[in-house]
Amino acid sequence: MNSERPVLKGRRYRLSRFPWPRQVVALLLLICVALGGLMSFKTFTSANAATCGTTNVALHRPTTVSSLENDTLSASNAVDGKANTRWSSAFSDAQWIQVDLGKALSVCGISLDWEAAYGKAYQLQISNDAKTWQTIYSTSNGAGNAEKLTVSGNGRYIRMQGIKRGTPYGYSLFELQAYTTVSSS
Numbered sequence: 001m002n003s004e005r006p007v008l009k010g011r012r013y014r015l016s017r018f019p020w021p022r023q024v025v026a027l028l029l030l031i032c033v034a035l036g037g038l039m040s041f042k043t044f045t046s047a048n049a050a051t052c053g054t055t056n057v058a059l060h061r062p063t064t065v066s067s068l069e070n071d072t073l074s075a076s077n078a079v080d081g082k083a084n085t086r087w088s089s090a091f092s093d094a095q096w097i098q099v100d101l102g103k104a105l106s107v108c109g110i111s112l113d114w115e116a117a118y119g120k121a122y123q124l125q126i127s128n129d130a131k132t133w134q135t136i137y138s139t140s141n142g143a144g145n146a147e148k149l150t151v152s153g154n155g156r157y158i159r160m161q162g163i164k165r166g167t168p169y170g171y172s173l174f175e176l177q178a179y180t181t182v183s184s185s
Helices: 020-051 076-081
Strands: 063-065 098-115 121-129 134-141 146-165 172-180
Touching: 063 076, 076 098, 076 172, 098 121, 134 146, 146 172
Parallel strands: none
Antiparallel strands: 063 098, 098 146, 098 172, 121 134, 121 146
8 A cells, every 4th residue: 555645445545635634725725824813903902992992072062053954954954863863964065074072082983873964074173272173084085974083182172074975965973983092191
């Protein structure tokens, strides 16, 4: 019997003709890559959670907007913590909503829960005086729905500055939430 060839059920096979080892190796490599990606994601998520808080500092804070679609869709609806109320702007581009956080804070995360009328292109901005704004996030390919964004900036006011609407309607947010860096002390 040849010791170089495995015997399986009384038949001799060459390893090159045995089909499953390549498939097993490919599957194992795929699993390793997937697990490596998940581990990286968990590490990033854990690191982000360790530095960014989970309390929504925009909740029930004063808001101002560039426009309203109507009086029932007011600015305060976007920070009331209710999933069934919303702010909606006039049906034109270049609309905004801003939230006064009460004092300067280090903002590390912003969540936007869009209604069907969303921002296709928009910026998230931060300011200490509500006059001079620094852009901390910008996109020209917003997807709508719920967007949870990692940002970095320090200021008292945050603003979603709409540039281009994703629909013929205005910009419409069920909720705008902001999260701050947790103090290490």
